[in-house]
Amino acid sequence: MYAVIEYAPLLLQGLWTTILVTIFSGALCLVVAFAAGLARLSTHRYLRWPAGVFIEVFRGTSLLVQMFWFFFALPFFGIQLFPLTAAVLALGLNEGAYAAEVVRGAIASRAKGQTEACIALGMEPALRLRRVIIPQSIPAMLPPFGNVMVDLLKNTSLVSLVTVADLTFRAQMIRSTTGQTTAIFLTILVIYFILSYLLTLLTSWLERRFALDRKALVAQRKENRLIKVGVDA
Amino acid sequence: MIWDNHFAISVIPLLLQGLWVTIEITLLGTLIAAVLGLVFAVLRRLAIPVLSHLVAFLVVFVRGTPLLVQAYCAFFVLPAYGISFDAFTTGAVVIGINYSAYMAEVYRSGIQGVPAGQWEAATALSLPGVRTWGRIILPQALRTVVPMLGNYLIQMFKDSAVLSAITVVELMAAAQAIGSASFRYLEPLTLAAGLFLAISYPASRLINRLERRYAPQH
Numbered sequence: 001m002y003a004v005i006e007y008a009p010l011l012l013q014g015l016w017t018t019i020l021v022t023i024f025s026g027a028l029c030l031v032v033a034f035a036a037g038l039a040r041l042s043t044h045r046y047l048r049w050p051a052g053v054f055i056e057v058f059r060g061t062s063l064l065v066q067m068f069w070f071f072f073a074l075p076f077f078g079i080q081l082f083p084l085t086a087a088v089l090a091l092g093l094n095e096g097a098y099a100a101e102v103v104r105g106a107i108a109s110r111a112k113g114q115t116e117a118c119i120a121l122g123m124e125p126a127l128r129l130r131r132v133i134i135p136q137s138i139p140a141m142l143p144p145f146g147n148v149m150v151d152l153l154k155n156t157s158l159v160s161l162v163t164v165a166d167l168t169f170r171a172q173m174i175r176s177t178t179g180q181t182t183a184i185f186l187t188i189l190v191i192y193f194i195l196s197y198l199l200t201l202l203t204s205w206l207e208r209r210f211a212l213d214r215k216a217l218v219a220q221r222k223e224n225r226l227i228k229v230g231v232d233a
Numbered sequence: 234m235i236w237d238n239h240f241a242i243s244v245i246p247l248l249l250q251g252l253w254v255t256i257e258i259t260l261l262g263t264l265i266a267a268v269l270g271l272v273f274a275v276l277r278r279l280a281i282p283v284l285s286h287l288v289a290f291l292v293v294f295v296r297g298t299p300l301l302v303q304a305y306c307a308f309f310v311l312p313a314y315g316i317s318f319d320a321f322t323t324g325a326v327v328i329g330i331n332y333s334a335y336m337a338e339v340y341r342s343g344i345q346g347v348p349a350g351q352w353e354a355a356t357a358l359s360l361p362g363v364r365t366w367g368r369i370i371l372p373q374a375l376r377t378v379v380p381m382l383g384n385y386l387i388q389m390f391k392d393s394a395v396l397s398a399i400t401v402v403e404l405m406a407a408a409q410a411i412g413s414a415s416f417r418y419l420e421p422l423t424l425a426a427g428l429f430l431a432i433s434y435p436a437s438r439l440i441n442r443l444e445r446r447y448a449p450q451h
Binding site for chain 1: 306
């Protein structure tokens with residue numbers, strides 16, 4: 001166990017890198033998700049088809065292959081990326097392709113009457129999307145987005161394979177210097193578990209915050225409180 | 234010329250060998266995951282005091298930690314306690330256990346989807362537990378579960394590339410080995426991606442069709 005304590009600063013650095021990679025690629029993932037998801041729903045073929053090809057290619061091949069491709073194959077085209085850039089790019093695009101399907105599904109399953117009402121009110125397509133359709137779709141997107149983000153967090157461990165010094169990379173380093181395999185790996189397993197648990201908490205908080213029917217939730221909370229009071233009495 | 238056609242063709246046999254290992258791992262892993270997932274789901278449903286909680290925690294824990302770290306644990310930690318297998322077996326077992334946690338949830342939703350009346354009828358006929366599960370509940374639960382298991386099979390096919398990190402020589406590792414031996418990464422990596430796509434895309438279309446066909450009729 002002493003190896004974990006002795007090398008705690010290194011692990012903390014790794015943890016910080018893991019968190020940074022998660023935040024950067026998470027942000028990229030959201031941008032890609034909305035861009036590709038909306039393009040997929042576009043009435044223009046020139047937007048819909050490339051978005052479709054992008055989504056199928058990135059969902060159909062392995063994340064690790066994509067990461068290695070960005071890191072090892074792009075230099076042949078004269079583009080040399082930093083390991084961190086390649087890792088964030090691959091993670092963001094890969095999980096973004098999954099999230100794009102979430103965006104597309106949530107928007108496509110909106111009630112038609114909303115769009116029709118917008119048209120009746122003479123709203124432009126862009127305004128319609130921005131003020132009505134997307135805000136209404138967000139509650140439906142949040143739970144699957146949460147899953148994508150947890151996946152993304154777990155997949156950040158793959159960046160260690162393209163030499164980004166994240167938590168897993170540091171753990172491997174400490175393992176090969178100290179040989180205390182069990183303690184190190186159990187520690188980082190628990191750290192990853194806590195991180196993904198925190199992400200789940202964040203998602204469920206957002207779900208409550210953005211619920212369409214907040215009145216019903218408030219009522220339910222009040223009821224729960226009453227039940228608790230009843231138990232105390 | 235960036236892309237060397239001659240070289241690309243020459244590496245295909247090696248890549249296909251890797252692809253075959255990937256497929257073997259996927260099938261073996263799916264088998265483990267399907268069986269173990271069912272065991273987990275049933276154990277949770279049976280509500281045996283300590284055991285069911287333990288299983289529930291195990292499922293959440295496995296789902297909350299990265300496959301790569303789990304693979305490292307099995308590959309580096311277990312041999313320290315005298316348990317060691319070859320990389321292929323370790324990889325298949327790890328990915329099987331990893332996916333069993335996801336499949337347990339799928340089975341659980343399938344079991345929950347069986348109407349309460351079926352349980353009550355089984356009780357009314359005083360069927361023993363084993364027969365209630367084996368002849369009444371599971372056949373109905375599994376029907377809706379099959380296409381979702383298919384989705385996880387495809388996911389596992391792609392995820393098995395992670396196992397190259399513990400020296401399983403599957404498609405990804407083959408591509409990497411060719412790359413580092415010849416200093417040409419473009420062709421093997423692109424071909425590997427193409428092979429992954431060539432299998433997973435038609436497969437997921439097929440699963441989609443199955444999904445529509447086996448959708449619960451409400």
